Amino acid sequence: MVRARVKAGNDAPPARRFSPGDPVRVADREAVGHCRTPWYLRGKAGVVAAIQGRFRNPEMLAYHKPGLPALTLYKVRFRQNQLWDRYAGPACDQLEVDIFEHWLEPPK
Amino acid sequence: MSEPKRKTLKRKGAGGRAVHDVGGLEFGPIDREEHDLALWEKRTDAMLGLLRDNKRRVLSVDSHRRTIEDYGQQEYDRTTYYEKWIRAVRNLLVEQGVLTREEIEARMAEIRARHEKAGRKASKEKIPW
Numbered sequence: 497m498v499r500a501r502v503k504a505g506n507d508a509p510p511a512r513r514f515s516p517g518d519p520v521r522v523a524d525r526e527a528v529g530h531c532r533t534p535w536y537l538r539g540k541a542g543v544v545a546a547i548q549g550r551f552r553n554p555e556m557l558a559y560h561k562p563g564l565p566a567l568t569l570y571k572v573r574f575r576q577n578q579l580w581d582r583y584a585g586p587a588c589d590q591l592e593v594d595i596f597e598h599w600l601e602p603p604k
Numbered sequence: 605m606s607e608p609k610r611k612t613l614k615r616k617g618a619g620g621r622a623v624h625d626v627g628g629l630e631f632g633p634i635d636r637e638e639h640d641l642a643l644w645e646k647r648t649d650a651m652l653g654l655l656r657d658n659k660r661r662v663l664s665v666d667s668h669r670r671t672i673e674d675y676g677q678q679e680y681d682r683t684t685y686y687e688k689w690i691r692a693v694r695n696l697l698v699e700q701g702v703l704t705r706e707e708i709e710a711r712m713a714e715i716r717a718r719h720e721k722a723g724r725k726a727s728k729e730k731i732p733w
Contacts (some may be wrong), residue, residue, distance in 0.1 A: 527622065530673060558666035558667050559670065
């Protein structure tokens with residue numbers, strides 16, 4: 497996913513909700529309109545692997561809205577065998593997906 | 605040059621999934637064959653690049669994606685990659701007021717007529733709005 501980073505404004509960026517190493521859970525809800533969080537990840541548990549930066553919200557950009565304030569985008573790491581019922585690969589297999597902050601919650 | 609096979613499959617147990625969001629559903633084996641690109645497909649790619657550049661900003665990757673995702677399931681499965689792209693480009697040009705639907709349809713008719721007059725085969729197929 498390539499997109500322009502938001503230029504630094506006068507205001508300090510809001511505090512990030514999560515940091516690398518934090519366990520997180522993908523929100524288990526339906527999306528209205530354009531959404532970049534795949535269905536198969538909804539409600540799944542992962543770990544923040546990295547902070548990708550802050551980007552305008554694609555859910556708003558898709559409808560020609562400014563998409564501000566920008567949202568923190570996280571690289572989240574999942575275990576493949578926790579995503580798929582009949583996963584046949586090695587237990588160490590992982591999947592990394594970019595997920596915006598408003599789709600992440602603290603683990604239950 | 606081989607054509608990718610198109611098939612429509614129900615999003616079984618799909619719940620609130622969007623039409624494009626099929627990750628993890630059973631769609632059979634993936635067709636891994638390389639497909640040559642037709643000239644119109646390369647032009648579609650170039651057009652999208654021009655329309656979203658910093659000079660024009662007529663559309664964004666996000667609005668392009670959204671327009672593709674709004675396709676009905678049958679049309680989504682029936683159409684190829686670049687058919688989805690060109691339809692979305694066309695529809696966004698109308699949505700953004702760059703061209704009108706009438707202008708596009710008149711131009712399409714004009715081009716078809718020109719091809720037929722020259723004895724070239726012009727496709728009658730229309731990409732649904």
